[in-house]
Amino acid sequence: AQTVTQSQPEMSVQEAETVTLSCTYDTSESDYYLFWYKQPPSRQMILVIRQEAYKQQNATENRFSVNFQKAAKSFSLKISDSQLGDAAMYFCAYRSARSFPDDKIIFGKGTRLHILP
Amino acid sequence: DSGVTQTPKHLITATGQRVTLRCSPRSGDLSVYWYQQSLDQGLQFLIQYYNGEERAKGNILERFSAQQFPDLHSELNLSSLELGDSALYFCASSYRGASNQPQHFGDGTRLSIL
Numbered sequence: 221a222q223t224v225t226q227s228q229p230e231m232s233v234q235e236a237e238t239v240t241l242s243c244t245y246d247t248s249e250s251d252y253y254l255f256w257y258k259q260p261p262s263r264q265m266i267l268v269i270r271q272e273a274y275k276q277q278n279a280t281e282n283r284f285s286v287n288f289q290k291a292a293k294s295f296s297l298k299i300s301d302s303q304l305g306d307a308a309m310y311f312c313a314y315r316s317a318r319s320f321p322d323d324k325i326i327f328g329k330g331t332r333l334h335i336l337p
Numbered sequence: 338d339s340g341v342t343q344t345p346k347h348l349i350t351a352t353g354q355r356v357t358l359r360c361s362p363r364s365g366d367l368s369v370y371w372y373q374q375s376l377d378q379g380l381q382f383l384i385q386y387y388n389g390e391e392r393a394k395g396n397i398l399e400r401f402s403a404q405q406f407p408d409l410h411s412e413l414n415l416s417s418l419e420l421g422d423s424a425l426y427f428c429a430s431s432y433r434g435a436s437n438q439p440q441h442f443g444d445g446t447r448l449s450i451l
Contacts, residue, residue, distance in 0.1 A: 262444075263425060264339075264442070264444055265427060265429075265442035266442075267439060270439070311379075311380065323385075323393075324370065324382040324385060324393055324395060325380075325382065325429075325440060326382070327379055327380040328379065329379040330379060
């Protein structure tokens with residue numbers, strides 16, 4: 221079974237600085253998708269960034285980028301120029317690339333990110 | 338706005354009771370997924386429906402059941418409620434349930450058991 225581990229329950233970063241959230245996963249599959257979701261205090265689940273395992277190039281979305289290390293099964297999220305609105309719980313997540321039915325998302329337990337003004 | 342609608346937003350009830358949570362997927366989405374987010378367990382997959390049929394089951398208790406109706410909305414039924422069932426229940430939808438289609442999450446239903 222696949223697992224997702226986020227070893228940092230909480231982190232803090234100064235506004236405008238850069239922070240990196242760690243994530244490791246375990247799978248025997250070679251084809252899959254990895255995600256970072258943001259959950260602000262409003263409790264919505266917002267997709268931040270997505271990475272296809274077959275792509276070597278790291279995904280980027282504006283101030284958000286990932287460092288995907290397939291051999292190490294590592295998928296970290298870097299947030300540049302941190303803003304107060306980035307304060308949230310961040311979940312790393314895994315999804316098999318096999319066709320359904322088995323395409324549920326497996327989530328890590330989350331990292332709560334605090335932005336210090 | 339994700340386009341996924343969950344009702345009610347909040348639900349407060351007592352142990353032993355039964356509740357129904359409702360989810361309307363995004364227009365055109367055929368797959369519906371239910372997830373439970375509790376404080377000590379993170380987000381856990383419960384069950385998936387595709388075009389009215391159950392497709393995958395996760396850590397769903399026997400006291401819980403779900404269905405997807407012909408108009409594609411889904412309901413999650415929780416019975417004989419226990420204190421430990423207090424959680425945020427999310428519904429997500431995607432077009433064909435294929436892994437390259439993103440799942441869009443609703444705002445969740447917060448269930449509190451007193």
